[in-house]
Amino acid sequence: MNEHPQTTTITYRVPYADTDQMGFVYYANYLVYFERLRNELLRRSGTPYKEWEARGLLLPVIEAYCRYRAPAHYDDILTISGFISLGKGTRIRIDYEARRDDTLLAEGYTVHACLQRSGRPTRVPEELRPDNLDK
Amino acid sequence: MNEHPQTTTITYRVPYADTDQMGFVYYANYLVYFERLRNELLRRSGTPYKEWEARGLLLPVIEAYCRYRAPAHYDDILTISGFISLGKGTRIRIDYEARRDDTLLAEGYTVHACLQRSGRPTRVPEELRPDNLDK
Amino acid sequence: MNEHPQTTTITYRVPYADTDQMGFVYYANYLVYFERLRNELLRRSGTPYKEWEARGLLLPVIEAYCRYRAPAHYDDILTISGFISLGKGTRIRIDYEARRDDTLLAEGYTVHACLQRSGRPTRVPEELRPDNLDK
Amino acid sequence: MNEHPQTTTITYRVPYADTDQMGFVYYANYLVYFERLRNELLRRSGTPYKEWEARGLLLPVIEAYCRYRAPAHYDDILTISGFISLGKGTRIRIDYEARRDDTLLAEGYTVHACLQRSGRPTRVPEELRPDNLDK
Numbered sequence: 001m002n003e004h005p006q007t008t009t010i011t012y013r014v015p016y017a018d019t020d021q022m023g024f025v026y027y028a029n030y031l032v033y034f035e036r037l038r039n040e041l042l043r044r045s046g047t048p049y050k051e052w053e054a055r056g057l058l059l060p061v062i063e064a065y066c067r068y069r070a071p072a073h074y075d076d077i078l079t080i081s082g083f084i085s086l087g088k089g090t091r092i093r094i095d096y097e098a099r100r101d102d103t104l105l106a107e108g109y110t111v112h113a114c115l116q117r118s119g120r121p122t123r124v125p126e127e128l129r130p131d132n133l134d135k
Numbered sequence: 136m137n138e139h140p141q142t143t144t145i146t147y148r149v150p151y152a153d154t155d156q157m158g159f160v161y162y163a164n165y166l167v168y169f170e171r172l173r174n175e176l177l178r179r180s181g182t183p184y185k186e187w188e189a190r191g192l193l194l195p196v197i198e199a200y201c202r203y204r205a206p207a208h209y210d211d212i213l214t215i216s217g218f219i220s221l222g223k224g225t226r227i228r229i230d231y232e233a234r235r236d237d238t239l240l241a242e243g244y245t246v247h248a249c250l251q252r253s254g255r256p257t258r259v260p261e262e263l264r265p266d267n268l269d270k
Numbered sequence: 271m272n273e274h275p276q277t278t279t280i281t282y283r284v285p286y287a288d289t290d291q292m293g294f295v296y297y298a299n300y301l302v303y304f305e306r307l308r309n310e311l312l313r314r315s316g317t318p319y320k321e322w323e324a325r326g327l328l329l330p331v332i333e334a335y336c337r338y339r340a341p342a343h344y345d346d347i348l349t350i351s352g353f354i355s356l357g358k359g360t361r362i363r364i365d366y367e368a369r370r371d372d373t374l375l376a377e378g379y380t381v382h383a384c385l386q387r388s389g390r391p392t393r394v395p396e397e398l399r400p401d402n403l404d405k
Numbered sequence: 406m407n408e409h410p411q412t413t414t415i416t417y418r419v420p421y422a423d424t425d426q427m428g429f430v431y432y433a434n435y436l437v438y439f440e441r442l443r444n445e446l447l448r449r450s451g452t453p454y455k456e457w458e459a460r461g462l463l464l465p466v467i468e469a470y471c472r473y474r475a476p477a478h479y480d481d482i483l484t485i486s487g488f489i490s491l492g493k494g495t496r497i498r499i500d501y502e503a504r505r506d507d508t509l510l511a512e513g514y515t516v517h518a519c520l521q522r523s524g525r526p527t528r529v530p531e532e533l534r535p536d537n538l539d540k
Contacts (some may be wrong), residue, residue, distance in 0.1 A: 004489045017161055021154040027331045031298035032422045050480045061297045067334045075455045152302045153496045163436035167287045184347045196432045200470045210320040287431055291424040
């Protein structure tokens with residue numbers, strides 16, 4: 001994934017809160033990690049999600065997928081990366097990976113609808129189409 | 136606590152999600168359990184919290200306390216109970232307990248401000264004063 | 271889904287904790303709802319997951335997918351249902367749905383590896399193969 | 406709090422996951438923020454909590470308190486700080502604050518038992534007594 005030109009990367013330290021009694025990060029938490037990445041990805045694309053909402057553009061998740069490859073543990077430093085892999089019509093897809101050093105822990109994607117505040121679908125803004133992210 | 140005349144009780148089955156790597160329920164989850172109890176307590180007092188919000192009364196938490204006495208585990212059935220212990224001026228206090236059978240696991244309280252939607256404090260409604268809960 | 275002969279169903283009241291600032295249930299929580307269903311499904315199949323773990327069989331999630339169709343709100347009563355849709359080799363797949371009355375809110379699946387405590391893959395026990403769930 | 410000589414400070418960006426339908430950070434999340442601070446505090450005191458556990462010292466929470474002073478919002482950058490305020494006998498107390506710039510959002514404390522892996526109480530290690538944290 002690191003070769004993709006528009007990849008955003010964050011790091012995240014796993015708290016006890018995220019673990020379960022197997023001693024691993026509980027599976028639903030990866031969707032929160034993906035959201036953390038998404039927030040930074042939008043910010044670095046030029047407009048934080050908070051700003052999109054203020055302008056009346058909502059991006060609710062309509063699909064989420066995750067493949068778990070190896071467990072993460074308490075106090076691990078995770079590297080989460082992702083990029084907009086698709087943005088056309090009224091939909092955006094973002095692809096993600098979570099790693100601990102060189103170990104791939106999880107990979108997945110989310111699909112988002114572009115909605116006006118009223119709930120009506122609207123076209124993906126130029127700024128969020130993959131081909132416009134190369135500066 | 137079971138002797139208090141206005142006690143509300145719910146049961147809750149602990150999912151894996153709530154546990155941590157010690158094999159116990161993570162401490163922050165008890166505040167969610169207290170909220171679950173609070174929702175039922177208000178409903179049984181006559182007006183669900185959702186309805187209070189629709190009428191323009193908000194009850195944000197301004198204080199929370201919990202004393203952890205024994206650990207809860209995955210798949211335990213918890214009994215959570217509580218009652219309004221104080222309701223005067225612009226504040227309400229609710230007291231809680233979580234048990235597994237006869238074992239006391241945790242006890243605590245939350246204090247709530249009564250606010251209008253504008254954020255202005257407002258008097259505790261009659262209905263939520265402890266002495267008006269006896270029917 | 272209700273027509274599937276081996277469907278397990280639970281109900282769940284949405285707490286404030288599960289909502290986000292859009293006023294909807296945050297997307298990661300559906301994976302926790304799926305886990306709640308899974309716990310009951312295994313219990314009703316004859317052996318609670320806790321018991322499988324005690325016997326040395328672990329079922330970690332290796333894949334999770336969810337399609338979000340309509341938002342759920344605070345205080346909604348959700349009906350979550352699911353069944354084992356596949357169980358062969360060393361893998362199990364469970365399919366899920368979440369509804370509010372007749373409205374489909376979300377549907378998805380999880381795939382689980384069957385592992386011995388040592389981490390070695392092991393065959394799906396008879397009891398968890400879809401064709402053995404009809405009694 | 407910044408004047409206390411042994412204060413540890415971290416920053417944390419609030420994800421959507423942490424908000425509720427009031428548009429504020431849900432109250433239980435502050436206990437997770439306190440845990441994040443605690444992890445860094447122990448690490449900077451010389452021994453990460455993970456290492457204490459490996460050596461056979463557990464520090465389960467036996468009491469938690471939080472006073473909520475002002476709401477935090479999505480995408481806020483919080484500054485969480487804290488220090489060991491008490492460490493004698495078999496107990497440790499840690500005090501915390503969460504701020505957004507100069508605004509105090511929440512303050513609280515946790516009390517922890519020092520336990521051996523067996524569950525037996527044990528004396529607070531020298532390293533975790535407040536008077537030994539000055540280097």
